[in-house]
Amino acid sequence: MGRYVFKLPDVGEGTAEAEIVAWHVRVGDEIREDQNLVDVMTDKATVEMTSPVSGKVVSLYGEPGSMTPVGAPLVEFEVEGSGNITTNSEEDPNPKAETKKAEPPTPKTTARKTEAPLKAATPPPLNHASEKPVFAAHASADKPLGSPAVRQRARDLGIALQFVPGSGPAGRISHEDLDKYIASGGGNLRARSATHARRDGIEDVKVIGLRRKIAERMRESKRRIPHFAYVEEIDMTELESLRVHLNTTKSAQRPKLTVLPFIMRALVKVLPDFPQINARFDDEAGVVHRYAAVHIGIATQTANGLLVPVVKHAEALDIWDSALEVARVAELTRSHKASNEDLAGSTITVTSLGALGGVATTPVINYPEVAIFGPNAIIERPVVRDGQVVVRKMMNLSSSFDHRVVDGYDAAAFIQSIKALLEHPATLFID
Numbered sequence: 001m002g003r004y005v006f007k008l009p010d011v012g013e014g015t016a017e018a019e020i021v022a023w024h025v026r027v028g029d030e031i032r033e034d035q036n037l038v039d040v041m042t043d044k045a046t047v048e049m050t051s052p053v054s055g056k057v058v059s060l061y062g063e064p065g066s067m068t069p070v071g072a073p074l075v076e077f078e079v080e081g082s083g084n085i086t087t088n089s090e091e092d093p094n095p096k097a098e099t100k101k102a103e104p105p106t107p108k109t110t111a112r113k114t115e116a117p118l119k120a121a122t123p124p125p126l127n128h129a130s131e132k133p134v135f136a137a138h139a140s141a142d143k144p145l146g147s148p149a150v151r152q153r154a155r156d157l158g159i160a161l162q163f164v165p166g167s168g169p170a171g172r173i174s175h176e177d178l179d180k181y182i183a184s185g186g187g188n189l190r191a192r193s194a195t196h197a198r199r200d201g202i203e204d205v206k207v208i209g210l211r212r213k214i215a216e217r218m219r220e221s222k223r224r225i226p227h228f229a230y231v232e233e234i235d236m237t238e239l240e241s242l243r244v245h246l247n248t249t250k251s252a253q254r255p256k257l258t259v260l261p262f263i264m265r266a267l268v269k270v271l272p273d274f275p276q277i278n279a280r281f282d283d284e285a286g287v288v289h290r291y292a293a294v295h296i297g298i299a300t301q302t303a304n305g306l307l308v309p310v311v312k313h314a315e316a317l318d319i320w321d322s323a324l325e326v327a328r329v330a331e332l333t334r335s336h337k338a339s340n341e342d343l344a345g346s347t348i349t350v351t352s353l354g355a356l357g358g359v360a361t362t363p364v365i366n367y368p369e370v371a372i373f374g375p376n377a378i379i380e381r382p383v384v385r386d387g388q389v390v391v392r393k394m395m396n397l398s399s400s401f402d403h404r405v406v407d408g409y410d411a412a413a414f415i416q417s418i419k420a421l422l423e424h425p426a427t428l429f430i431d
Contacts, residue, residue, distance in 0.1 A: 002078075002079055002080075002081050002083030002084075003058070003078060003079070003083045003084075003085050004053050004076070004077045004078075004084050005073050005075070005083075005084060005085050006037070006049075006052060006053075006073070006074050006076075007071050007072060007073050007074060008069070008074050009049075009070070010070050011047050015042045015043070017070060018040040018042050018047070019040060019041045019065065019066070019068075020040055020062045020064050020065065020067075020068060021208060021209040022038065022064055022209075023038050023060060023064065024037060025037050025057050025075070027060060029056070030055075031053075031054060031057055032051070033051055033053055033054045034050045034051060035050060036050055036051075037050060037051050037075055038074060040068070041209050041210065041213065045340050045343070046209070046210070046336065051075070051077075053077055055078050055079035055080070056077060056078040056079075057075060058077065059073075059076035060075055061074055061076075064206070064208050064209075065206050065207075065208035065209075144161035144166065145166060145170055145171060145172040146161060146172060146173040146174075147174075150173055150174065150175060153175065153178060154178060157178075159181070161173055162197075163198075164177055164178060165177065209304065210304045210307070211304070211305050214305050217367065221364050221366070221367040224283060224367060225367060225404070226402065226403045226404060227362070227364070227365060227401070227402070227403070228400065228401055228411070229399065229400050230401065230412060231397065232415045232419055233397075234394070234397055234419050234422050234423060235383070235423050236259070236393045236394065236395045236423075237392045237393045238423065238425055239262055239423070239425040240259075240378065242426075243257050243259065243262065255323040255327060257320075259378070260323075260352065260375075261320075261322040261323045261326065262319065262422065262428060263375060263422070264296055264322045264326075264350070265318075265319055265421075265428045266418045266422055266428060267294065267314070267418070268315040269428065270417045271294055273417065274413070275290045276288065276290065276370070276410065277348065277411075277414055278290065278294055278347050278371075279291065279347065279370050279405065280347060280369055281402060281404065281405050282368060283368070288405055291347045293313050293315065293347070294313070294348070295310050295311070295312050295314070296310065296314045296347075296348060296349070296350055297309070297346030297349035297350070297366055298311060298330060298350060299349060299350065299351035299374070300329075300330050300333045300334065302333060302336075307333050308343065308349060308366055309329035309330065309332065309333045309338055309342050309343055310343065310344065310345050310346045311325045311326060319428075346366060346369065347369060348369055348372070349365075349366040349371075349372045350372070351363050351373075351374040353374075353376075353377075356377070357374075357378075358376055359377070360396050360398050361374065361376060362398065362400060363399070363400050365400055369402075370401060370402035370405045370406055371399065371401050371402070371406060372399065372400050373397060373399030373400070373415070374397075374398055375398075376398055377395070378394070378395045379394055380393055399411065399415055
């Protein structure tokens with residue numbers, strides 16, 4: 001029998017290291033060739049690492065959340081034949097492997113490209129002299145013991161006996177126990193039924209994988225970019241009427257239209273007049289890159305967190321093609337099949353919470369872009385038109401801009417141009 005060490009390969013695009021996201025094997029497992037071993041995350045994409053050999057796992061290097069350089073050991077196997085290393089310590093790929101071996105805390109799973117579930121950790125309660133003592137409840141199946149007089153007194157005081165420690169035989173509660181409980185502050189606790197019992201405990205969730213990437217990007221964006229927000233209300237009544245009509249009369253081959261393709265079409269018509277908004281700011285070099293092409297990032301919620309696939313050259317797409325491309329990149333992203341190319345290169349981002357859109361939002365700019373905006377919920381409400389109160393379908397359009405690159409006046413003019421197109425949707429189709 002020999003030993004074989006599988007090292008983190010170069011996964012492309014100049015990646016120097018990757019984060020271990022989830023182990024799919026344990027020490028002692030018998031592994032077949034091409035079986036999934038571990039999921040690792042590069043800058044954006046999660047990559048499955050499969051076994052190049054069949055054998056028994058004898059060592060795992062690293063835990064979920066740890067960073068591993070390219071070329072560093074990931075898994076050591078016991079294999080038939082000589083393997084690729086000897087057991088001589090001089091040739092050991094990692095002489096200190098014993099201190100780095102880690103039994104992965106996550107169970108084996110067949111899920112593909114998902115973050116590992118994390119165990120809830122419940123630390124012992126903290127006891128401080130200044131804090132009121134924490135009273136443990138009796139097990140729900142155990143009826144607290146006490147005389148009828150004690151029970152009546154507890155009811156009168158609004159105290160649930162399951163929270164009162166008893167000092168008598170088998171935990172029997174006396175009047176003295178009630179007095180001690182009241183003196184310690186427990187008298188402020190009202191009676192509760194078993195279905196309204198207190199909940200204690202803390203769950204510690206390690207921030208790893210995609211969630212850590214999101215946290216890092218959001219922190220970087222807010223740290224580097226002086227955001228300012230602008231919100232404008234838009235009358236969507238005519239556009240909604242047109243959208244419903246187009247969906248009713250469309251052919252079976254065409255996709256169902258949401259509001260998003262109309263917004264994308266408004267964007268590509270307006271942005272040539274505001275080149276400083278369709279841009280990326282390299283603040284370290286002091287250069288603003290203004291783009292002729294409109295590559296729209298579509299903020300997409302997945303099971304693991306928020307990702308931003310990109311619709312490339314939206315200026316070359318009509319309303320139907322825009323809908324098809326949004327559906328395509330969103331599906332790739334949600335099914336964990338989006339490549340780095342699918343998730344890179346946006347020049348401006350649209351974010352929408354759909355039916356949960358709320359009244360207004362203050363979205364965080366997708367660094368290094370300089371603008372982000374998104375529709376909020378469309379709500380029927382009374383408005384005044386020509387001196388008359390009428391019911392219209394209204395929507396707020398929320399946006400954020402990088403104040404280093406975009407002036408407030410230009411941002412307002414940009415959103416007002418978008419508003420004019422959406423409120424008169426026929427103009428979206430006039431070149």
